[in-house]
Amino acid sequence: MACTTILVGKKASFDGSTIIARNEDCPSGEFCEKCMDVNRPDPAKKTYKSVLGHLEVALPEGGTRYTCMPNADLKEGLWEAAGVNEHNVAMNATETLTSNERVLAADPLVAYRAAKGEPGETGYEPEVAGGIGEEDMVTLVLPYATSARDGVLRLGALLERYGTYEMNGIAFADVDEIWWLETVGGHHWIARRVPDDCYVTMPNQLGLDSFDLEDAFGEGHEHLCSADLREFIEDNHLDLSLDGQLNPRDAFGSHSDADHVYNTPRAWDIQRFLNPSAGPWETAAPHEEFGPESDRLPWARVPERKITMEDVKYALSLHFQGTVYDPYGRMGTPATRGMYRPIGINRNCQLTAQQIRPYVDEPRRAVQWIALGSNAFNALVPFYTQVDEVPEYVRSTPKTCTTESFYWANRLIGAMADASFAATQPHVERYQEKLQAAATRLILQADAAGADMAETNQAIADETRRQTDELLGHVLFARSNEMRNGFKRSDN
Structure with a gap:
């Protein structure tokens, strides 16, 4: 799925809330019907089986009620997308990410393979289950997470055990923290705590631009990762830094021509909106530091003012207003109007923003804001989450x-x-x-x-x-x- 994510730390938000928000976008030529619902794990159900991966996963005891944004047509599974559980833990999953050949060679994605032939026949090959993916993650993690950090660790353990068939980024939030997890190859992952005074922009491209392995393998205050990540990096020569400071974008991500048309311009559009004075945004050449094709746009940035819910909606609806790239604008030329992929696109199927508010009682603390359809033309509306x-x-x-x-x-x-x-x-x-x-x-x-x-x-x-x-x-x-x-x- 093509998506865009924004994360807002509690000191960067207008009211001290943690805010995680993401557009879920359909693949080109498709329009996936979505809805909002409330789900509760069935205590009699001991295993979960995915539709796309054909993978069976044992479920823990218990599990809390949670809101979600599932597909209306379940032919490809639930795809619950985003929600909040009874512990006021929010999860938004997933942002499809890019990777590179070195990572995928060292740790291939775990793809489903259908059986070939019939049992007993010569050349018969049994079915091979795939790993977990966007279809499964909210269902397998959110009902059982007691905090944002706990959600990261549960998903990380599932990734290490079962693997994944796709590269993804996943957001978790509680009233105190926001964490962002990125998958690395089939079985590895990294996660960082979002700085409280920053916002994060994620446009379908591996985003983390720094990572402290000492913290990850020590106290884990701001960084977490899979158990063998250090050896994985060393054994496969993935660290490309000259100074020994790991840059995950260089190690695990991509810098393709497609990224510069499809991905980085979306981060550029949000950052020029929330940090207009940081520029020059509109006059910079495409590949320069402040240009729409820049590989140096930071993962996390301190905004110029506190960020509101209407800012979140506007950011996730942007179509390059005020620039030569706006498909609805009159600036530029027919060639520039449509040069880059906008955030607010015809294929937006749902936007969910989860706001965890510190100043109200716990039952009212979480609000799930939703918008459906193309974000250039819809509105964002809030609903309490602690309901049946x-x-x-x-x-x-x-x-x-x-x-x-x-x-x-x-x-x-x-x-x-x-x-x-x-x-x-x-x-x-x-x-x-x-x-x-x-x-x-x-x-x-x-x-x-x-x-x-x-x-x-x-x-x-x-x-x-x-x-x-x-x-x-x-x-x-x-x-x-x-x-x-x-x-x-x-x-x-």
Whole structure:
């Protein structure tokens, strides 16, 4: 899956919350229907079997209830994507990452292989299970994590035992810490604690730009890794540093031409938004330090001001506004408008931002913000997570397109608004501001009054549906006026 992630430390956020957020994007030419749900591990279920990897994994005893963002069509598995459990531990998984030939030769990915022939036949080869992947990780880890660090260690142990068939980055958060884990080859992994005063940008490219092996194999305050990572690096000559300071990007990552078109420009777009004075952003040549193809954009950066939830939404909806690369803009040329892959793209299927708030009681501490469909045209709305179910409007995503579903309503809006961008954008912007403000107000009122969280979620869903239906009407009217078979002479 192609995705974009932003992580915000508690001293960098507007209210002292830890915030982890990610767009889940569909592969090119696909549109994956998503929904929000609440899941609880079945105590009678002792094993989990993946659909894509055909892997069976023993499940621990217990496990807590958790929110999630599963696929509506389960033909490829749950893909629960993001959620918060009863311990107010958040997990967002996964950001697909890149690697290089040296790593993949030293520790190949663990791919599923179907059986060949029939048992007893000459040349029969039995099925070989794959490792764990994006389909599985939230389901296998989030119900059992008691802290962000604990989530890292549980996932790390699963990776070491079963391996993975893809390179991924995974975010964990609790009220105190955010951790970012990156897989390295089939069985290895590294993880860093996000500095409290920083934000992190991740655009489908291995991101960590420094790593302290002494800390990882010592106290583990800020760094964690697989048990044999040091030997893995030495035996396979992966450390490319001249000064002995390991740079994971160089050791484990990629710097391909495709990265410079598809990945790094997204980190550039977010960082120029949150650190506008750091530039020059717009005037730098593509490969220079502040250019959209720069390999030197930092993994973590201190923002110029504290970051809000509306900043998170805007950052994960960016399409190079104000630059020659904006596909909706008038600057540049047809060649530049579309040169780089935007963050807000037609294939966004869901955005989840988990906010763990330190200033409210534990049952209300976690809020899961969701947006469905293309982020340039949707709104981000919050829901309490410590509930047994979520409203039908966000939970129900049928296979048939319908305005009864938050997902489908947003898909319809995005497809029409894209074609009539100038005419519809004022309506979209008003919707985004009004809905997020109204939903946030309902959360604040419920916090103050101690109101029932499920009832508050329903009120938010009702307001979301009302405003989304209203926007759909505005966009339909604007798009209808721009139909090519229109004629200005009136019939009456």
